[in-house]
Amino acid sequence: MSSSARAASGVQLFRFAAPAEFYRLAGKLVPWFAAVAAVLGVVGLYIGFFAAPTDAQQGESYRIIFIHVPAAWMAMFLYVVMAFWAGVGLVFNTRLSAMLACAIAPTGALMAFIALWTGALWGRPTWGAYWVWDARLTSTLILLFLYCGFIALHSAIDDVRRADKASAVLALVGVINVPIIYFSVQWWNTLHQGSSIKPGGSSIAGIMVTGMLLMVFAFWTYAIAAVLHRARSVVLEREQRNAWAQETVAKRA
């Protein structure tokens, strides 16, 4: 590829870094991701409740896994993506990156809360306690606080660009918590069980894994739809003085 052709395709890709182009593209993608999430969720729950057998040790209480694990994975994954875009915004001063980080935070906080809530309701019948100050649980609680801190810090600073910078630093410092959550079950002696899914052999039945992975993809596509939808609102909020935004809204009215 010649350098001019490479530059041209680069320009094509960077086109979507312009808030106006991103707004249009995201608007087209949201319904598709939402629809895929709904279908995967229905199939995943059907398998989770009607195809997957009762667990030999935990009885029916294990069925919480079909929302607990997807929510916990998404809470960690979304944090890394949020910190990545916040960092890109901090280094390159790109407007859209910081907007994306802001759009991810509430959905990430929701996922972290769901992981903790469902974990508490799973912990009580299996360990005898809703909550223990164990490495995995504590670091996940810190993840929820990091999301809430990001949102609170951003809304506490009036100047949006300064708010972006300050909250980006918070997001980047907090990234250290993600590997701590992930490896906590190996590094410390913890009550939380180890990974059920490992490369080269899982500790749970095949149909359970199938249901769980379908729910993971359902949560994943839901999170993408929710984040893109919120990002469009953030773009409008920040670009309301721009002609394209006013024309776009006027066309819909």
Add this chain to the structure above:
Amino acid sequence: MNWGSFSNFLAMGGYAGYVWGAYVVTTVLIATEIVMLRTRRRRAMQDVAQRARSGGVEG
């Protein structure tokens, strides 16, 4: 998986409070997020329209 009856399904082998407590709260929270997303979008569009009426265009 054959639950036999709907009441068996609801009973969740004695873990009804835990399993349904997890699923119902998750469903309510996700539904709440969807409502909040729509509210925020509506408000953002209103603000843009408001700004357009007051003539605050920059580019």
